Amino acid sequence: MTTVDYPEQHVGDTWKGKRIGYFRDAAGWKRYRSAYQEGFDLLPPPRESVDVPTRFGTVRAYRFGPEHGTPLVLLPGRQAATPLWAANLPGLIAIRPVITLDLLGEPGLSVQSEPLTDDVDQAEWLAECLRVLEPEPVHVLGVSIGGWSAVNLAVHHPERVASLAILDAPFVFGAVSWKMIVVSLGSVLPGMPEKWRNKLLGWISGGAQTPQDLPEGKLIASGMKDFAAFLPMTDQPSKEQLSALKVPFLGIFAGRSIVHNARRRAARARKILPQAQIEVWPEASHAINGEFPEEIAARMATFLGEIEPGDG
Incomplete structure (x- = not known):
């Protein structure tokens, strides 16, 4: 078992009404810790674990892989955290150093202390965290809402970003589907029956039972x-904000995604960012990172190798 330092979390009804994330009760926090540990035990051992202070709370960060080279920062999807990357880390750390973050305000080992009120706050905590971790710009790879977070960071703090890669990210090049709205609503309803909750997870996972x-x-x-x-x-970033992005950009859309019509989103992305590398992977679902880890690692190796030949 890999040793994980679990921070003191906000737990229980005393946190209601404070507009910051919390675990509903002690049993839920215990259940989440168990799931986090089970997933974390499947990861390569991190070189470092650190809680980074920001104005909005402390952000849990892990470093994996080699020490030298421009790091690749991984941002997970909604309701997820670092263990989401179990399938991806072996291939990615063969390319370069990797930093994973648990998103602030989401379940994970980051601990929110102040409300996040808009997209500017969402970008600010991430920029503050990266300033502490790395003095120079970093490569950023985000899946699902982590992809939106990566783009939002580049919109508001372009100086922190060396390149952007997004995997089936919603709210970047268009609205989401009704199925994704249902999944989002289900994620915030504590009384959702387990059978229905598992159906939502099955939708996300491209029909997995x-x-x-x-x-x-x-x-x-x-x-x-x-x-x-x-x-x-x-x-959603404006067309003007997206057009202003100057960093190398890789956007991969999942052909079987419930989030949006992948081909339509890809076509709009190419129109707004003609210099970007935009692809549709027809056999992928919204769970693309777990379905195609080797292919993602190979694609990132090519993409980053074009930007920094010989780095990593």
């Missing part, structure tokens, strides 16, 4: 059930 039996599924299911999040409305 038992995602709750996988470590990643257990983690997300517990986050949906046991954590109360108070996050601002996710604002």
Whole structure:
């Protein structure tokens, strides 16, 4: 078992009304810790674990892989955290150093202390964290809402970003589907029956029947059930904001995603960012990072190798 330092979390009804994320009760926090540990034990051992102070709370960060080279920062999807990357880390740390973050305000080992009110706050905590971890710009790879977070960071703090890569990210190049809205609503309803919650996870996972039996599924299911999040409305960047992005950009859309029509989103992305590398992977679902870890590692090696030949 890999030793994980679990911070003191906000637990229980005393945190209601304070507009910051908390675990609903002690049993839920215990359940989440168990799922987090189970998933974390599948990861390569991190070189470092650190809680980074920011104005909005402390952010849990881990360093994996080699010490030298421009790091690749991984941002997970909603209701997820670092253990989501179990399938991806072996291939990615073969390329360069990797930093994973648990998103502030989401279930994980980051601990929120102040409300997040808009997309500017969402970018600010991330920029503050990266300033502490790395003095120079970093490469950022985000899946799902982590992809939106990566783009939002680049919009508001372009000086922190060396390149952007997003995996089936919602709210970047268009609105989401009704199925994704249902999943989002289900994630905030604590009384959702387990059968329905598992159906939502199955939708996310491209029709998988038992995602709750996988470590990643257990983690997300517990986050949906046991954590109360108070996050601002996710604002889609304007066409002008996206067009102003100057960093190398890789956007991969999942052909079987429930989030959006992948081909339509890809077409809009190419129109707004003609210099970007935009792809549709037809066999992928919204759970693309777990379905195609080797392919993602190979694609990132090529993408980053074009930017920094010989680095990593």
